Amino acid sequence: MKLKISGLTKTYKNGVMALDNVDLEIGAGMFGLLGPNGAGKSSLMRTISTLQSPDSGEIHFGDINVLNNPMALRKVLGYLPQEFGVYPNMSAERLLNYFAQLKGISSKEDRKKIIKEVLEVTNLWDVRNKSVSGYSGGMKQRFGIAQLLLNNPKLIIVDEPTAGLDPAERHRFLNVLREIGANHTVIFSTHIVDDVRELCREIGILNGGKILYRGTPTDAEAQLDGKIWMRIIERSELDDFARDFNIISSNFNQDNTLNIRVYSETQPNETFVMAKPQLEDVYFVTLKNDRL
């Protein structure tokens, strides 16, 4: 089932236009929504999830007209918000049983079966008897996925799930998403480029409420072929280089020098060497130029 968004605009009461005429089509698999803080990612996700209304625009998921019939979408939606709040002092298994009852799974046998499945897919089976309130950040996020999987959603929306997770937990979480993405439509937002590189079939880059790029990571990188240049400079030279060249990123080396990456259609000068474009270049060039 396809998610089709057209002309979606949202302005908050304080005058901030968080979504500015967003058009987006998302098919099956993993879709990564990439953007810096304040780009509008949560606003887009909350609007798709029917938690807030847009000023104008349309959202369709398969044959569901989402804005006219929010209840129909909610039945097939699994949404994990950025902040999930406080969990009660109850074991994961008991809490899932409670959620499953709330979701209308009335047969005890059915509940048992689905709870086992979701605990296994999120790698929480071994800790199912532990209290969720004592879980680590990463385990809580995986528990969030477990509970949203209970009613077998067709559309899964996960808002910045890796924020604040340590590298090992982040990795574990992304593996869970990868597994789920194999047979669901999953949209997840992040400001971490590495999160989407290998995981997502398609990405969208959002900034200032606008979709600036949408496509596959590989196509995006290919568009920058021959346009990314790199060289090492002294730290003290940075201001001069920033004035003369279109620097898209700079990273410190151990010896206090900097690796700079520059975007240019042609070789900036003979001291620069051509670099293989990376998704991070795509992200920075898109944010800087308002397009790729």
Ligand SMILES: Nc1ncnc2c1ncn2[C@@H]1O[C@H](COP(=O)(O)OP(=O)(O)OP(=O)(O)O)[C@@H](O)[C@H]1O
């Ligand atoms: N309820 C609200 N009322 C007023 N302004 C809001 C509200 N929610 C978000 N905003 C503003 O809308 C813009 C987009 O915010 P949003 O939270 O959608 O971005 P985001 O990409 O999810 O950012 P972050 O990564 O920081 O969560 C920001 O300028 C934000 O301050």
